Amino acid sequence: MKRYFLDIFQSIWTVLQGMKITGLHLFTRSCTLQYPSVKWELPERSRMRLFNKIEDCIGCGQCVRACPVDCIYMTTERRAKEDPPIFAADGTPIKLRVTQFDIDMSLCCYCNLCTYPCPTHCLVMTPEYEFAVQAKQDFLYRFAKDEPQAPPKPAASPRPAGAR
Amino acid sequence: MEYLREVLTQQVAGYDQLPEVLQIFLPMLLACLLCLGLVALVPLVAIWGERKVSAHMQDRLGPMRVGGWHGWAQTIADGVKLLLKEDIIPAQADRLLFKLAPLVVFAGGFAAFVVLPFGERFIVSDLNIGVLYIAAISSLGVVGIIMAGWASNNKYALFGGMRAAAQIVSYEIPTVLAILTVVIPVGSLSMQEIVRAQSGSVFNWFIFQPVTFLAFWVVYLGTLAEVNRTPFDIPEAESELVAGYHTEYSGMRFAFFFLAEYANMFLVSALATTLFLGGWHGPGFLPGPVWFILKAVALVFVQMWLRWTLPRLRVDQLMHVSWKVLLPISFLLVLAAGTLALMQEGAP
Numbered sequence: 091m092k093r094y095f096l097d098i099f100q101s102i103w104t105v106l107q108g109m110k111i112t113g114l115h116l117f118t119r120s121c122t123l124q125y126p127s128v129k130w131e132l133p134e135r136s137r138m139r140l141f142n143k144i145e146d147c148i149g150c151g152q153c154v155r156a157c158p159v160d161c162i163y164m165t166t167e168r169r170a171k172e173d174p175p176i177f178a179a180d181g182t183p184i185k186l187r188v189t190q191f192d193i194d195m196s197l198c199c200y201c202n203l204c205t206y207p208c209p210t211h212c213l214v215m216t217p218e219y220e221f222a223v224q225a226k227q228d229f230l231y232r233f234a235k236d237e238p239q240a241p242p243k244p245a246a247s248p249r250p251a252g253a254r
Numbered sequence: 255m256e257y258l259r260e261v262l263t264q265q266v267a268g269y270d271q272l273p274e275v276l277q278i279f280l281p282m283l284l285a286c287l288l289c290l291g292l293v294a295l296v297p298l299v300a301i302w303g304e305r306k307v308s309a310h311m312q313d314r315l316g317p318m319r320v321g322g323w324h325g326w327a328q329t330i331a332d333g334v335k336l337l338l339k340e341d342i343i344p345a346q347a348d349r350l351l352f353k354l355a356p357l358v359v360f361a362g363g364f365a366a367f368v369v370l371p372f373g374e375r376f377i378v379s380d381l382n383i384g385v386l387y388i389a390a391i392s393s394l395g396v397v398g399i400i401m402a403g404w405a406s407n408n409k410y411a412l413f414g415g416m417r418a419a420a421q422i423v424s425y426e427i428p429t430v431l432a433i434l435t436v437v438i439p440v441g442s443l444s445m446q447e448i449v450r451a452q453s454g455s456v457f458n459w460f461i462f463q464p465v466t467f468l469a470f471w472v473v474y475l476g477t478l479a480e481v482n483r484t485p486f487d488i489p490e491a492e493s494e495l496v497a498g499y500h501t502e503y504s505g506m507r508f509a510f511f512f513l514a515e516y517a518n519m520f521l522v523s524a525l526a527t528t529l530f531l532g533g534w535h536g537p538g539f540l541p542g543p544v545w546f547i548l549k550a551v552a553l554v555f556v557q558m559w560l561r562w563t564l565p566r567l568r569v570d571q572l573m574h575v576s577w578k579v580l581l582p583i584s585f586l587l588v589l590a591a592g593t594l595a596l597m598q599e600g601a602p
Contacts, residue, residue, distance in 0.1 A: 098579060108563040112311045116559075122315040 132217035137200045139218045140193050142233040146178040146212035149186035153204035153213050161197035162204060165190040178210040188234050195221065196229035257375040258285060285378045289367045297516035298329045304516075304558050311562045339505035344407060347502065351405035356503065356510035358398030363517040365391045370524050371445045373534045373542035384445035385437060388525055389430050392480070395518065396422040399489065399499050402511070406502035414498025418489035421572060422480050428580035429476030432469040435584075435591035436460050436529045439598075449533030459532040465590045470530040472584050474553070477522035479576070481515065483557055485564040488572060523553035 123130055132138065149166035166186040176184050205213050223229060258281040262269050269277065302317070305328070309316030321327025343352055369384040371377045381387050396419055403415020437443055439460075440451040452459045460466035479486035490498030500511045527533060527549040534542030536549075567575070 105560075105564065109559055112559060112563040115313060116307070116310050118313060120310060120313045120315050122313075124315070124318060 132219060134217065135215075136217045136219075137202050137215045139195060139216050139221050140198060140204070140231070141214055141216045141218075142191055142193070143212040143214075144188060144191060144233045144235055146180075146210045147188050147191065147233075148178055148182055148184045148210055149188040150209060152207035152209070156203045156207050158201060158203060159197050159199050161194040163190060163192040163194075164188065178212070180210055182210050191233040193231045193233070194229055195231060196226055289364065289378060293364050293367055293517050294513070296520045297513045298333070300516040300519060300554060301329045301332075301512070302326060303555070304561075307555065307558045308562050311559075333509060336505055336509040341506070342502075342504050344502050346407045348405040348407065351401045352502075353507075355398045355402035355405055356507045356514070358401060359395050360398075360510045360514045360517075362391055362394035362398060363514045363521055365394075366521050367517075369445050370521070371449050371528055371533055372546050376534075376543050377446060380444055380446045383443045385433055385443045385448070385529075388521075389426070389433070392518065392521065393422065393426060395514065402503070403499040406499070408502050410495045410497075411499050411501045414489045414491075414495045414501070417495075417569065418482060418499060421482070421486065421489060421576075424573060424576040425476045425479040425486075425580070428576060428584040429473055429480065431581075431584035431588050432472035432476065433529060435466050435469040435587045438588070438591045438595050439466075445528050445533075449528060449535065452532040453535055456532070456535075459530065459535070461530040465587055465594060466530060468583065469587050469591075470526065472580050472587065473526055473529065475575070476580060477526065478557060478560070479572070481518040481522055481557075483519065484561040485567050486572060487561075487566055488569055491566055493566075519554050519557055520550060523557065524550040526553055 149164065151164055151166070154160075154162045154164050166188050169185060169187050178184055200215070202215055205211075205215060221229075259277065262281060262284075263277075272280075302325070306316045306324070317325030317328035319325055319328075320331045343349055366388050368378045369381050369387055371380070399418040399422075400415040403411045403413070403418070406412070436448060440448050442448065442451075456462070461470050482489050489495075490500065492498075495501070500508055503511060524546070527546060531549045531553075534546040536542070536545030540548075
């Protein structure tokens with residue numbers, strides 16, 4: 091008999107305790123960010139869309155070799171001897187002309203491995219994360235200067251697909 | 255309704271020249287439309303409120319977009335969407351019962367609004383058996399629920415319907431017994447008489463008197479179980495029964511079940527307000543109907559609060575609470591209320 095009333099009392103008491111917790115949460119600030127109108131400020135070094143500052147690129151191709159998913163396509167040609175010498179921002183002479191520098195962001199796995207070997211630090215990851223597109227081809231970002239607007243997608247990747 | 259007729263006679267020129275039938279019929283129609291509007295409006299607000307309450311209890315915001323201000327039009331948008339949905343009836347279902355069930359469930363809740371005393375004269379019909387009428391007509395809903403469960407020809411729906419029947423019938427008994435503890439001192443089943451018995455100061459409300467204070471909690475728990483709200487929502491336990499008795503329902507028929515659930519929530523809260531919280535009585539700075547609706551909405555809020563606090567009871571726990579806890583307590587309360595009434599009258 092004592093147990094019976096103790097149970098009733100305890101059930102009421104525990105319900106009240108639970109209600110206290112939910113009641114307190116009712117008045118705490120909600121953590122929702124209303125996305126399209128309020129945006130999350132990403133940290134400066136977050137790994138989102140890749141960007142290549144083509145003026146500083148010396149066309150060494152180390153990023154292409156570093157990429158584990160082969161999503162960077164680069165072709166270069168030697169600049170003529172009599173052309174005026176040009177230099178990257180850190181003083182490295184640019185001897186190759188980058189005719190194609192494409193990054194397929196739909197393949198990119200955001201590992202950041204391509205940016206480490208870059209000798210002139212021209213290939214960086216930006217905090218830009220809103221780059222959804224309607225068509226898959228639009229994920230191909232073309233950074234080379236005088237590249238035609240829509241060239242055929244280069245099939246020639248530096249390594250055959252799947253090779254490690 | 256008599257009040258409505260008086261108002262019409264005074265305000266509308268030439269109303270008393272209308273044929274006698276129209277003079278009686280028009281106020282009835284008007285009262286019905288008002289009730290229907292209320293039954294449609296209350297769930298709209300309550301569903302939005304529920305989503306807001308649940309969201310904020312989980313540190314979310316809930317609907318914020320539709321309609322501009324805090325997503326107030328979300329329920330309207332959902333209702334329109336449900337209206338536009340395809341009307342699906344399962345191939346093996348009992349078509350007639352399947353179509354009838356949502357209407358029965360909804361009509362049960364709707365009909366009970368007739369005796370709710372919103373104010374001193376704001377009552378569609380002050381039946382002299384108002385409390386009994388509410389208890390009877392709101393039990394009609396369980397018939398609709400079993401109909402829905404049976405007609406769907408789906409094992410989960412049938413389980414849900416059977417569970418609902420067991421639960422609602424079980425909880426009806428302690429609830430009605432606890433309501434009797436109010437009826438005994440008042441000596442009337444009329445809703446307005448019960449409210450008038452609580453006039454005067456706030457401490458005349460039945461919730462502030464020892465026996466009826468306990469009865470209030472019995473009624474509150476019992477009605478919570480009757481409207482199938484968490485923690486007593488085993489008829490529609492989604493983790494066990496998909497959606498219980500309305501598993502096979504979609505579109506507007508589902509909306510009817512949904513509407514009925516929220517209308518019933520308001521209904522039982524309004525009933526508890528009438529019986530224990532003094533109905534439309536309150537400090538004079540607000541009119542009676544506003545007080546009535548405020549008190550009822552506060553009780554609806556507590557129902558939501560409980561829903562987002564407690565997990566669902568097991569079937570055996572549910573039956574335990576009803577038959578072994580609430581029922582003995584309500585019997586004792588009726589006994590106590592009868593004894594008190596006898597003592598006040600003086601020993602025979």
